Amino acid sequence: MIKNNYQLVVIGGGPAGLAGAITAYENGLSNILIIERNEQLGGILQQCIHNGFGLHLFKEELTGPEYAARWIQQLNDKKITIMLNTTVIDINENKEMTIVNETGLTHICAERILLAMGCRERTRGAILTPGYRPAGIFTAGLAQKLVNIYGYLPGQEIVIVGSGDIGLIMARRLTLERAKVKLITEIMPYSSGLIRNIVQCQEDFMIPLRYNTTITKICGQDRVTGVMIANVDKDRKPIKETEEFISCDTVLFSVGLIPENELSQKIGISIDPITKGPIVDQNLETSVPGIYACGNVLHVHDLVDNVSSEAKRAAMSMINKTNKPILINVSFDKNIRYVVPQKLTNLNINELILSFRVKNVYRQAMISVKSNDMVIYSQKKHIMTPGEMIQIKLISKQLEMIKDDLFLSIEVNKNE
């Protein structure tokens, strides 16, 4: 087998991988390989033809393919090796891997690896929706690909389960293609989608969105004929008496995204049970030295701009990496679902970005970061929702105050 050595191997050529590879190249790494399993770079961006990408990084409203093109163009003048239609089939903690494509198997040794495999959609099967298994059941992202890339409408009358962003975007998209989106159901009392998407669906497109509602059965032998829906009680269990039938020929599931960490698990990288992504430090380095993670493989983002920024940080830190003299754990209170990074190994850095999600909707609440009972950062937020990832930045002056483990909390205003 042919053997190749690289200073950096980036697994995944979506927004995270592109930004990671380009930043690493610009900052001195020369021998870089991007491995992409699809036939083109850009990842899921290529099927996201709606706009709203790039507002933060490029100060422009771009479509997904346009945003991807901005990064792909930057590859032109850089000697970065790109392998498309290529899959990693084996990988170990020594950063050796076997990849396959139409030319055969190749053995690769990397000095550093950047994990940028993105995420997949949670399926109807995974959430155990009862009922039949007819045609007409799609994840929202698959429906998006069918409509935007392949040019086919999956059905005429549609019920969308879950009000995640892709579901909301598809509700809009399918309506524009003259399908009837009859209902979006959301089991929680709030949407996990971005506020702008919820507003567009409900107010501009008049698509009904029912909270505290779940789907209890999919009907239809060959093709979907309808769904049973029901209200849920406070334990999120369906209330039998509220069950009703909604006829439709298509059901879309937009019920969450899961980081694709099967390769990370093969390597033996420690995974955070909440984020389902690797546990990382301030360098975004995983539990295996020299292997970094960024983007949706690390934790699910709602804005691609944040994915690109995170990838840049990972690339910078792998170049500027220093020793690991300390260990500080990042913990948090019951109002917070997770925080990335999960630990700090070096405080001699210019800034530290903490990304996190909250468990519920909080208004006029205070984010506070403490170390050794001393408040080193606090900020009042007008509103925080589980659907929006929150990022706070600690600067060196604040970092100097860290003496012990870091503790993040949301202090809820009792009057609200």
Next chain:
Amino acid sequence: MYDVVVIGAGIVGSNVAYNLGKYRLKVLVMEKESDVATKTSKANSGIIHSGYDNKPNTLKAKMNLIGTQLYPKLAKELNFPYQKIGSLVLAFTNEQVKQLTILLDQGIKNKVTDLSIIDKQKVLELEPNINTNVKKALYAPNTAIICPYEATLAFAENAVLNNVQFQFDDAVVTIIKEDDHFLINNKIKCRYIINAAGVYSDDIAKLVNDDRFQITPRKGEYLLFDRLDHLFNHVIFQTPTKMGKGILITPTVNGNTMIGPTAVDQTDKDDDAVTQLGIDMIKNSISNISNKIETDKIITSFSGLRAIFKDDFVIETSNKDNHFINLIGISSPGLASAPAIGEYVIDLLKENGLNLQPKANFMPYREKPIRITELSNDQYQKLIRSNPLYGKIVCRCEVVSEQEIINAINRPIRAITLDGIKRRTRAMMGRCQGGFCSTRIMELINKHANIPMIKIKKSGKDSMILYKQIKEDESHDQK
């Protein structure tokens, strides 16, 4: 004029077809669905039971014993996975321990060898993830697992190689006796009929006025877990109840963990919907066996209907016509018994006047489908050199290449639906359930089976995936 028509292409019908393929006969298998093994034969536990569970001196006991002995050779010749992994029946109470002794005695009466009752320490040695309050277990080292739909396909494909014909999407609705032959659906003539129609076998028998049977469909629901966590090494049963062997845990031949089935009798033969009740029942019973199972590793749930008629198999000629052979009530251990039933049907046909002349050119083998995940790196490298499409991965979760999909489309029994491709290649069967690759696979069906994108089906007659084309871009459609 056909010599024999087999109604139903499940594991039983396909075994009958395989056995008929050995003789100089004109044989047709009629199947109302679009593929083999789409109902009971695809949704069961996949277990070749060792046979202790059957009442002595029943057809179940007899067929199970013979079938179990036939499987290893058949698996070798027809190249389907067969793994003798052994089974444990767990006892957590003294009452259950007593039942193990009864099962052991019954096994000995059924001529099942190698059974033993093992103590707690040995159980936990064999299965470290079982709850430690286990007392004893009945150990049956000869219990094996197969993939039931792959096995069905193997028998059916071999039958095709030996000139047996298969006709899909063709439900039998009328059978008329004319002189010395039957006329099926007013178009197909044959001298003998084998009724292997599973849960519908009572309805088929009624078509020749044999109304002695009433099948009760018994729903069995299952949960399937991701391959990554290998928790159990054996088939793990709870002590049986009168509704059957109870909810069991088994590894599949592909390395997933499967838990089920429930057992709920119903009247609707078409209702194979998964229920919340069933899901909850399985989840609750898991914790009795092991607390190491994480339910967030569930990939999917599914269910199948067992054809229940009284307590034993019915394998006999109809009292209305001795050219019509009923195979009725083939519930568990039907999978294990199928090869024996296939041979037994040949004897019945012979007894009832069918002239059976062995084919000189009978082809006893079936070529193994290439699976890249089963190859060494060197073998795989050579394969890609000979055909680069083996290096193009289509399904990332199960690692299936483009050429494997094309092969499935072109096999003796063609896979031209998404479910057909799934059962033959494992593509779309992993954790993303086809989210990433099903569009790619539709393109391959479009290209290699010449089916327009808009006409591609999931499985059944009216199971079209897409509604209409909205872009006039022909690049994704070959037709």
